[in-house]
Amino acid sequence: MTETAAPGLQALFDPAHRADPYPTYRRWREDTPVAGPMPGLFVVTRHADCAAVLRDSRFGHAEPDEPNLLRPAPPTDAETALVDENGNPVRSFLGLNPPDHTRLRKLVSKAFTRPMVARLAPRIEQLTTDLLDGMAKRTGQVDLIESLAYPLPVAVISELLGIPNADRDQFVAWSHSLARGLDPDFALPPGTRENLVRTRGEFAEYIRGLAAIRRADPGEDLLSALVQVHDSGDVLTENELLATCILLLIAGHETTVNLIGNGTLALLRAPGQLAALRDEPELVDHAVEEFLRYDSPVQLTMRAALEDAEIGGVEIARGSAALLVIGSANRDPDAVADPDALDVRREPTRHLAFGQGIHFCLGAPLARLEARIAFQALLARFPALRLAAEPAWKDNLILRGLATLPVHLT
Ligand code: HEM
Numbered sequence: 001m002t003e004t005a006a007p008g009l010q011a012l013f014d015p016a017h018r019a020d021p022y023p024t025y026r027r028w029r030e031d032t033p034v035a036g037p038m039p040g041l042f043v044v045t046r047h048a049d050c051a052a053v054l055r056d057s058r059f060g061h062a063e064p065d066e067p068n069l070l071r072p073a074p075p076t077d078a079e080t081a082l083v084d085e086n087g088n089p090v091r092s093f094l095g096l097n098p099p100d101h102t103r104l105r106k107l108v109s110k111a112f113t114r115p116m117v118a119r120l121a122p123r124i125e126q127l128t129t130d131l132l133d134g135m136a137k138r139t140g141q142v143d144l145i146e147s148l149a150y151p152l153p154v155a156v157i158s159e160l161l162g163i164p165n166a167d168r169d170q171f172v173a174w175s176h177s178l179a180r181g182l183d184p185d186f187a188l189p190p191g192t193r194e195n196l197v198r199t200r201g202e203f204a205e206y207i208r209g210l211a212a213i214r215r216a217d218p219g220e221d222l223l224s225a226l227v228q229v230h231d232s233g234d235v236l237t238e239n240e241l242l243a244t245c246i247l248l249l250i251a252g253h254e255t256t257v258n259l260i261g262n263g264t265l266a267l268l269r270a271p272g273q274l275a276a277l278r279d280e281p282e283l284v285d286h287a288v289e290e291f292l293r294y295d296s297p298v299q300l301t302m303r304a305a306l307e308d309a310e311i312g313g314v315e316i317a318r319g320s321a322a323l324l325v326i327g328s329a330n331r332d333p334d335a336v337a338d339p340d341a342l343d344v345r346r347e348p349t350r351h352l353a354f355g356q357g358i359h360f361c362l363g364a365p366l367a368r369l370e371a372r373i374a375f376q377a378l379l380a381r382f383p384a385l386r387l388a389a390e391p392a393w394k395d396n397l398i399l400r401g402l403a404t405l406p407v408h409l410t
Helices: 009-013 022-031 047-055 077-082 100-112 114-118 121-136 144-149 151-161 165-180 192-216 222-231 238-254 256-268 271-279 281-294 364-381
Strands: 034-038 041-044 300-305 309-311 314-316 321-325 402-404 406-408
Touching: 041 047, 047 300, 047 309, 047 321, 100 114, 100 222, 100 238, 114 364, 121 144, 121 151, 121 364, 144 151, 144 256, 144 364, 144 402, 151 165, 151 222, 151 238, 151 256, 151 364, 165 192, 165 238, 192 222, 192 238, 222 238, 238 256, 256 271, 256 281, 256 364, 256 402, 271 281, 271 364, 281 364
Parallel strands: 041 321
Antiparallel strands: 034 041, 300 321, 309 314
């Protein structure tokens, strides 16, 4: 196979594509599974190829001082809130290679193991009940994103990190801006990058202030624990602490919301599946995996070739970027039978919704638990739940999710 013509990358940015990108992905998978729409960029759409790149140590994240197609902008003044001693922006461990990635991931991984997360279940159930109580008091149309899908993960991650209740509203604007900033620079409207840089600075300042408070008066939360790690040795710099907190907050704010939103929409559009899950609530774990696969909250991720390599027979020169279309890989018929059908009874698949390899999602046990509790409670509480109007999609490319999901509860 050779590198082929542009697969129409602009389709990714087309609002018409947002509601249903899957026919386009299918065309790309069939016609140009490893396409080169512009010099130095490859778009990878097959499951086997995406999984292989995620596991291949020849692919990773480019060093900030190397020319980088995905992040060409140099750090600006505002970004100096978060730069290292060489003036490079400090990246969270999501964007780092070993050994820094390994060191930083290890520091927080204990807090996200399955047993640690299971201890949060009663609190997540309580938060869910409170939100559903709030929804039940409303009459007419209710926006499921605003009333459940967004506030639940926000409350959980904020409590875990130790963000005071009173400060949470401020996070809505910050985290939307930072989440949009995950998209590659070439996909962002003018001004977004400047906005992002300002937000990162404000966010860093906020966490810095909160860290000082926790230093003086530690709590049971993760920020207090990280402050202690920082203070007790040279294993975590202050900038790394800030970048880790920002990563966890964004990951906790902007992904699980899309699992709950996209999953609910998929169910409401497939009445037979909705009925099956309602009749057999014990299917919920299978259903959550299916929602992750069927309409993946993280649609894309990126890697840089750290050395010359190949993907699916196509030569990839060192320094090139690979855009891995997770949303397409999860609909690849070579990996999953009848991939365009939602099937809440489906046996486990090898979906890539949480990535694979060394960057496999650290929050997967937490996201699964929150989704399981939310879906079980939502369906039990509102047996007549149905779509009230067509939902609206957000503009984000990497994080695929709904801006609104209007439903009727009764
Ligand atoms: C990494 C998806 C929820 C924390 C990732 C990656 C994916 C992903 C695809 C890998 C990205 C890559 O390899 O480039 C999701 C989805 C979620 C979710 C679909 C919800 C449904 C969460 C939550 C947290 C979290 C709730 C934590 C609070 C992280 C972290 C990483 C990560 C820290 C970086 C891991 C590393 O670089 O080693 N996530 N995530 N995620 N996720 Fe999640």
